[in-house]
Amino acid sequence: MSSFNENKSTVIETFWNRPKWRNLTFQLIVVALILAFAYLLISVTKGNLEKQNIASGFAFLDSEAGFEISETFIEYWADDTYRKALWVGLLNTVKVAILGNILAILLGLFVGIARLSPNWLVSKISTVYIEVFRNIPLLLQLLFWYSIFTEVLPPVKEAYRPFANVYVSQRGFFLPVFAEHPIWIWVKGLFGLGLVLTVVASFFLKKYREQTGRIIALWPFFLVLTFVIPLVSWLIGGAPLELDLPKLGGFNFNGGISFSPEYIALLLGLILYTGAFNAEIVRAAIISVSKGQWEAGRALGLSNIQNLRLVIIPQSLRVMIPPMTSQSLNLVKNSSLAVGIGYPDFVSVANTTMNQTGQAIEGVILIMLCYLCFSLSISFLMNLYNRMHRLRERGS
Amino acid sequence: MRVTKNPDKRKLPTVVAVVKWSKENLFSSTLNTIASLTIIFLILKGLGPLFKWLFVDSVWEGTATTCRSSSGACLVFLKEKFVFILFGFYPRELLWRPIVSLILFIGMLWWSKEPRRWSKRLLWRWVKLLALIALLLKGGLLGFESVDTQKIGGLPLTLILAFFGMIFSYPLGIILALARSGNLFILRNLAICYIELVRGVPMISLLFMASVLFPLFAPEGLVLPKLLRAQVAIIIFMSAYMAEVVRAGLSSIPKGQYEAADALGFSYWQKMRLVILPQALKAVIPPTVNTAIGMFKDTSLVVIIALSDLLMTTKTSLKEPKWLGFSTEAYLFVACIYFIFCFSMSCYSRRLEKEFSSRRKG
Structure with a gap:
């Protein structure tokens, strides 16, 4: 009798004392709790939706949107579908994200290096810029820039004219562009191709240098591929020089290329905010390169700028890239604040869609999926880069 | 250099x-x-x-019309709207209550900034102080007149969102970080999913969830004030970022420490509580403060779901027809407030970093 009891208790004790079993039980309990919560949530939501007569699903995407979008990359009319409206919003987000990231990185590099300058004034100004823009909420900055447009700049009729045919007013920036001509498509295409070919050429030149030790400069390739060839094609096409000028007509400018105040405010805010963070990253990365490297560069007779370009920056890139990528991602995510100043980015369009159709769940899911795709693709690219550029020790 | x-x-x-x-x-x-x-x-x-x-050229005295005729800053606007921007719709005759709370809160923050004062007793003092502040702001007890929660706005609201966001997301972040760096397969993957999912989406989408989706998710009869919903969204968002900060701290602890704790026969929780976490959390105090600064700034996003925080009260006061067109003054003023808070926090984090690194060296 007593031995039976003892036996039973040992069985339970051994079960509980084996980490493997104990962990499994614990985890299963957590999973069960989560599943129960999810089940509860889904059933309650289903009930709520039925009560409010909201049909779930993405069928609404094919119905007519019925709202205008102030700024579109592709042709869009109010009687297009929601699908197209969201697509327009997505392209607007991409438009801000790409240009914003390029400029924010350039600004960060510039200010980050300037902060380490031996010139007292330059380094202090950089510090002030970084501290001010890092410590003020982005949304407030966006509202501020936007208010400058709507309140400080003159109305359309009295637009500033800093240069001939360039206008700045409450309605945004208006610049002249070359009038449409079939050859411009060719020039643009060849320029893009030239850029790609330059990258390819740099790869081969590097290989050649590594194998033979002889250096061939890259810049002639760059010049010919991206400049001379498009120029020649432009000349062959008849060298059209006709300009499409912005002209005041009715309540706004027509013609030329225009940038809306929302777009400029958003872009400016994102660049200045992210640029400040990028500058700190650049500074930290440059400091992380050991002092011996500076001295070695100087001993070889390199000038300060050569030293930075050839010795310091290539080494600090390894430290710089991961946090810089996360800043790029932040910029993409922060571009969703466009909804605060009325730039029609993905979130604003999705928000309008949600308000009109009542499909709130689908709308939020779409927003989340969209940004998750951005995040995952950027982190995938970063991992690729890291694998290519990781520190290779001697002998490996 | x-x-x-x-x-x-x-x-x-x-x-x-x-x-x-x-x-x-x-x-x-x-x-x-x-x-x-x-x-x-x-x-x-x-x-x-x-x-x-x-x-x-600035205008100190007069009305909106005097301002419009001058080319300078309209400080009359700030003089007039100063109280509204800072305290929102709080009843004017009870204004001393948020002011006293604010002074107490900032004073207590100042007092507890020295690492040598960090102890259990300080924690208790904080609990008492928060209870007192809650009593002052909300009232309804001990002869204090009750104030509608929706009337609390401006700077106190911003500080509430940031402070409670911090004290709840910190422990949550620690738990997530432990799950992510532990060896329980299912929990680890759940934590990874949560952290990566939340870090991959903008905070606005979570705020939309709190404001638009919550009524759909909640069972009938469960109505939570918008403030609480936004607060939960902020906590969910920030805990993922906190988790990554804590994880960096955990991975900075040398393996020997884990092994030493195991050799002493500590259980998992003993090991974490007594050996690993105290070192790991201390190592990441500067990034933790940086995350807190980020959270303080991000509370301004509640403007998008129309909660009357500091930025929203500013926007509201600018909407008054009489004062249309003085955004520059208003935004610069609010920017100064945000800057003072964030900049002092970042100076503090730099000081701590210096103190801790010098202590470690010798």
């Missing part, structure tokens, strides 16, 4: 010292001279009009 201090500096007369200093730091080469002169020119050109706008 560092400028070495000149030992003879004290002996030089001031003028000579200034000339020598500027020769070394401003005009050391042609390029530097050009840069310095350009910056001086730009500063003079930019600061001049700003100074004129803010101090010379």
Whole structure:
């Protein structure tokens, strides 16, 4: 009798004392709790939706949107579908994200290096810029820039004219562009191709240098591929020089290329905010390169700028890239604040869609999926880069 | 890069010292001279009009009409709306209550900034203080007149969102980080999913969830105030970021510490509580403070779901027809408030970093 009891208790004790079993039980309990919560949530939501007569699903995407979008990359009319409206919003987000990231990185590099300058004034100004823009909420900055447009700049009729045919007013920036001509498509295409070919050429030149030790400069390739060839094609096409000028007509400018105040405010805010963070990253990365490297560069007779370009920056890139990528991602995510100043980015369009159709769940899911795709693709690219550029020790 | 201090500096007369200093730091080469002169020119050109706008042409007395006829800053607007921007719709006759709470709160923050004061007793003091502040702000007990929660706004609301966001997301972040770096397969993957999912989406989408989706998810009869929903969204968002900070701390602890704790026969929780976490959390105090700064700034996003925080009260006061068009003044004023808070926090984090790193070295 007593031995039976003892036996039973040992069985339970051994079960509980084996980490493997104990962990499994614990985890299963957590999973069960989560599943129960999810089940509860889904059933309650289903009930709520039925009560409010909201049909779930993405069928609404094919119905007519019925709202205008102030700024579109592709042709869009109010009687297009929601699908197209969201697509327009997505392209607007991409438009801000790409240009914003390029400029924010350039600004960060510039200010980050300037902060380490031996010139007292330059380094202090950089510090002030970084501290001010890092410590003020982005949304407030966006509202501020936007208010400058709507309140400080003159109305359309009295637009500033800093240069001939360039206008700045409450309605945004208006610049002249070359009038449409079939050859411009060719020039643009060849320029893009030239850029790609330059990258390819740099790869081969590097290989050649590594194998033979002889250096061939890259810049002639760059010049010919991206400049001379498009120029020649432009000349062959008849060298059209006709300009499409912005002209005041009715309540706004027509013609030329225009940038809306929302777009400029958003872009400016994102660049200045992210640029400040990028500058700190650049500074930290440059400091992380050991002092011996500076001295070695100087001993070889390199000038300060050569030293930075050839010795310091290539080494600090390894430290710089991961946090810089996360800043790029932040910029993409922060571009969703466009909804605060009325730039029609993905979130604003999705928000309008949600308000009109009542499909709130689908709308939020779409927003989340969209940004998750951005995040995952950027982190995938970063991992690729890291694998290519990781520190290779001697002998490996 | 560092400028070495000149030992003879004290002996030089001031003028000579200034000339020598500027020769070394401003005009050391042609390029530097050009840069310095350009910056001086730009500063003079930019600061001049700003100074004129803010101090010379500015309007201190009068009405909106006086402001409109002047080209300077309209400080009358700020004088008039100052209280509204800071405290929102809080009843004017009870205004002393949020003011006292604010002073108590900031005073207590100041008091507890010294690492040597960090103890359990301080924690208890904080609990007591928060209860007192809650009583002051909300009222309804001990003869304090009750105030509608929706009337709490402005700076107190911003501080509430940031502070409670911090104290709830910190432990949550620790638990997530432990799950992510532990060896329980299912929990680890759940934590990874949660952290990556939340970090991959913008905070606005979570706020939309709190404001638009919550009524759909909640069972009938469960109505939570918008403030609480936004607070939960902020906590969910920030805990993922906190988790990554804590995880960095956990991975900075040498393996020997884990092994030593195992050798002493500690259980998992003993090991974490007594050996690993105290070191890991201390190692990441600066990034933790940085995350807190980020959270303080991100509370301003509740504007998008129309909660009356500091930024929202500013926007509201600008919507009044009488005061249309004075955004620059208002936004600069609020920017100063945000800047003071964030900048002092970041200085504090730098000081802690220095203190801890010097202590570690010797």
